[in-house]
Amino acid sequence: MRTLLATRRRSGQAAVETMLLAFLVMLILMSLVHLFTVTWASENAHIRAREGVMHGTGYLVGDRADVAYTTVISAPFDSMTGNYTALCQDYVCPITPYRFSAIATDTTPSHDLFGSQSITVQAVIAGN
Amino acid sequence: MLRKRSGQSAILIALSLFSMVIFVAFVTNIGILVNDKIRVQSAADLGAYSAAYREAQVMNRLAAINHDIFKEAELCRQLLEGGEPWKPTTCDCLPMHPLAEEIIAGCAVAMEAIASEFQAVASYGASVSNAINAGRFTMEENIEGVSSEFFEGYSASATSPGAYTVDGVVPAIADFSRLITNYNYWVSPFCPCFGGCCYNPPVPSQVIPVPSYYVKSDRNPDVWVMAEASGTMEGTYLDIAYSQSGNDGGYFGSSSDGGESDRMVALSVAKPFDGSVGPTVVFMADGFIGGVAAGNLGLPVERSSAFLPLENYIQPTYRARLAGVHEWDGSASLHTPSSTITQAYGIDYANLISH
8 A cells, every 4th residue: 555655656747737837838928929019019100100200101111000191281291302391482481380190000910929909109290 | 755745836836927927027017118218209209300390480481581681682782773873863962862861761661670570480489489389289299298398508509598689689599690781872973072062082982781681690500409208107007116196107116206217208309401591690701602792791782793692592491300319318417418419419508498
């Protein structure tokens, strides 16, 4: 009886612990990757929105973040210089309210680990 | 031999889980930190850009008004040259030609009226305060509740109430000074010497100095705006030291005393560029533009042809751009980022004035 107790099979214990831990570690790692993608997507959207509102979409490439760019007539955009010009024609230069903005949306690709996510950011330049 | 080993894995798992939860919290905090930093920097950039854009509008407006004054000055010269005062047919033996006096007086009144508008647009309330308000408005549009601050230097900045004045009206958006145009007109040296109207020595003309259009005091790119955006962590997520009693949260569960150590700070410098309100005094002092005497500093504008090349230096084409993104210098005194300005412009602004 003593012999039987002493020799009860424990050889699989480490394996079970390892598997359990490996699963947990994997879960944690996936969480970290997911957090990283959220951070990455957020920064990507913020930076692209900022770039879009200041210089238009001319410098933005790729489909990771589409930028919807809006402006108003009082803040004409000069595509040649990639910048805004204050409205002047024939030495008539009014000081007018302005508002131009860009919205960037970063949507993760379908092969991301935790399904899809979408982060939308708006950047605004305005003066009333 | 029979020592109990049950529960061993539970302890191991518990320890591992605790470590991993801490690790996840750490990573989450880093994500929040990076995200906040990007947002605050964007707010600073866009705020500075907006203020610079408003300044660009004002500078263009100033250039347009200056152009109006300039054209009046040119018209005055053309009237003198093209009419009787410049080419008299009779000798009236007067020390001043009455028609010329009338023309110049009319020009002076017209230019002064337009100059008043220039001064109004360049005044602090219409230019600098307006630009700062635009910057603040933009920051608030991007991050609700963000703290904003704008800096100005002693002189020659976008927010300059400093050393320079516009006809005694201070402060102005930039260091403009008023050019004195010397109008000279014909006085006949050939009048017969009788009746007490003989000039001795004879003079070819009379000169009347009249304040006309504006020039910059130097060539330096002296209009800029520096903006600071700052704030503390918005939410309480994973901030173990957050207190709802008034203090905002701190990153990584830090002291959360709501003080400077908890604040995320970003600086940005922007400026209007690529335009010209008018020629510079330094340029004018060089004496000649395109082989024509340029006037100012005692030199008369001799002919209306001198105005033609000068007009090219009035360009209402300002636009805004970021001048650079600079890190907060922790060694500097609070709210006196003089080292940043010094690095950016080589100018020692020992005591910036904040708004």
